[in-house]
Amino acid sequence: MTAIRTSELTKRFGPDVVAVDGLDLRVESGEVFGFLGPNGAGKSTVINLLLDFVRPTAGSATVLGYDSTTEAQQIRQRTGVLPEGASLYERLTGREHLEWVARANDVTIDPIPALERVGLSPEAADRAVGGYSKGMTQRLALAMALVGDPDLLILDEPSSGLDPTGMREFREIVRAEARNGRTVFFSSHVLAEVEAVCDRIGILHEGTLVATGTPADLRAGLDLVGTLEVEVASVPQEVPLETIDGVQRATVQDGTITVSVVDPTAKIEVLTELHERTRVLDVISENASLERLFDTYTATGGDRRSSDDRIGDPSTEVDR
Amino acid sequence: MSIRTVATKDFLDARRAKIVWLVGSHYALLIGVFFLQVRLDGLEGQSGLFAALWNMVFVGAVFVPAIALVAAYLAIAGERESGSIKYLLSTPVSRRDVVIGKYVSRAGIVAASLLTGFALAALLTVAWFESFQVSVFAGVVFLTVVYALAYVGVAIAISAVTASRSRAMLGALGFYFATNVMTLNDDVSGLAGLEYVLNEVLGLRIADDAIQFIGMVTNPTRAYLVATIGVFPESMTEATELPTAADLSWYVQPEVAVIVLIGWLIVPVVFGLRRFKRADLS
Helix, strand or coil, X not given: XXXXXXXXXXXXXXXXXXXXXXXXXXXXXXXXXXXXXXXXXXXXXXXXXXXXXXXXXXXXXXXXCEECCCCHHHHHHHEEEECCCCCXXXXXXXXXXXXXXXXXCCCCCCHHHHHHHCCCCHHHHHCEHHXXXXXXXXXXXXXXXXXXXXXXXXXXXXXXXXXXXXXXXXXXXXXXXXXXXXXXXXXXXXXXXXXHHCCEEEEEECCEEEEEECHHHHHHCCCCCXXXXXXEXXXXXXXXXXXXXXXXXXXXXXXXXXXXXXXXXXXXXXXXXXXXXXXXXXXXXXXXXXXXXXXXXXXXXXXXXXXHHHCCCHHHCCCC | CHHHHHHHHHHHHHCCCHHHHHHHCHHHHHHHHHHHHHHHCCCCHHHHXXXXXXXXXXXXXXXXXXXXXXHHCCCCHHHHHHCCHHHHCCCCCCHHHHHHHHHHHHHHHHHXXXXXXXXXXXXXXXXXXXXXXXXXXXXXXXXXXXHHHHHHHHHHHHHHHCCCHHHXXXXXXXXXXXXXXXXXXXXXXXXXHHHHHHHHHCCCCCCHHHHHHHHHHHCHHHHHHHHHXXXXXXXXXXXXXXXXXXXXXXXXXXXXXXXXXXXXXXXXXXXXXXXXXXXXXX
16 A cells, blocks of 8 residues: 555746645655655655645645545544644643644653653653753654554654664654554654655655665666775885776875775775775775765756755755 | 644643733723722712723723733634644644634633633622622623633734744734724724715715724624613713614614624634635745
């Protein structure tokens, strides 16, 4: 069964901004789908379209088989949502938030275990949310999303505001929820986190899906290279590094030799080769990262801007 | 059911807001001050009672809209600005449930604030004027509550069609000035301007009552003031400059004004709801 399906989904804001551009997306039931893209790529707009917060200019979407614009209530009944950049009610306590969401979903809830599930202490239950830290708010929001045992979890940038430990815990919770057969739609601009959690990834760029597949698929689709940086005491003359199988290129700069490899196993041969000729001081090895994959897919032609450059650009600030 | 979950949660949230208590306590305070003024003027018995109740109407006319607007103008726009509306709409409720639930909740808060004032008024009436005209008192209470809720409805409508706090505030202030502050002085009211254009400039000779009717339909404060004429016995309204019911055309009778006022309870909210249903919340 298909959990989320969009066809030709398009959203324009005004005449100039195309936030989502003819998106065809398919998320299968039971999978953890990573929705990856730089800020401003249109991720939040897609989520807003799925939840009927905004209406499509063209195209359509179904969530759990229900039409997003005409059957929004059925979708909300079966979906837990962690929206991005939304505040909770600062005058209400954690317990009151959970009880309200439970009542709205027509279920009963025991707030304390629900809070403990997301790493919040029982004392937090009776404190007003206005006094919570960003990380605590985000945990409470996840607990609220889990109320009523939803079939689908839609998490929009869930790790924002969390420290590294919090992010790891968050991922563990998401993985546990996915093991229960739940579908998880996980949007993020953090590659490592998506790679760690998701079965399949879709990369969104300027409102269109530029790639989908498992992390391994996406890697294989490109001739991605790893790098090896070797700091040496003296740079040996005439090292035939580029003749080693799997080595693409070797460059030397100030006592550091940088070697690009297509095949990771070539790294040890490079090291052996260098070790025979000089003293190796330090070795830094990097795998072909999703970061590079991400850049490759999202860079447009010769204009290889990093995602950070795009943050201040008003014409593409359509997130939220 | 869904309306109730929205209203219950909103009521819980709003009643913890300081601003709600601040404006909510004003009505009782003002009632106390105006009753005291009548008392200090040395009016007693029937005449004191009527003067006090008449004061209550005027306190109502000017301050009740302010209380109602302040208590409700951020109900939806505030949530849109903070983004919490996404949490609200992630639960299985419709946008209609949100607007109506908010209306119910804020109407309840405003009504509770007014009822405190009425209770105080009732106590002071019995203590100071030793007579309690139940029908007049009940009439004023009923009309003032409907009037307040009409303004709550307008505030909810403004809140539903605006996406930010500042715009909602501008809308609420604008409506308050246009329908209330400006009508206190007939020389600057929109209605006086309309009459001037129709009768003086265009020479259409539209009757005063017809102008009054336009005033009632476009302005809940005028509808409220006309409606209250029907509550007081003629022996009392004779002493004022106000026309008696017998002098007025059928379509500006107090009963018609009550119906117009009830229309104000519904029409703005329906308009706001229709716009809100189509709005992009992002």
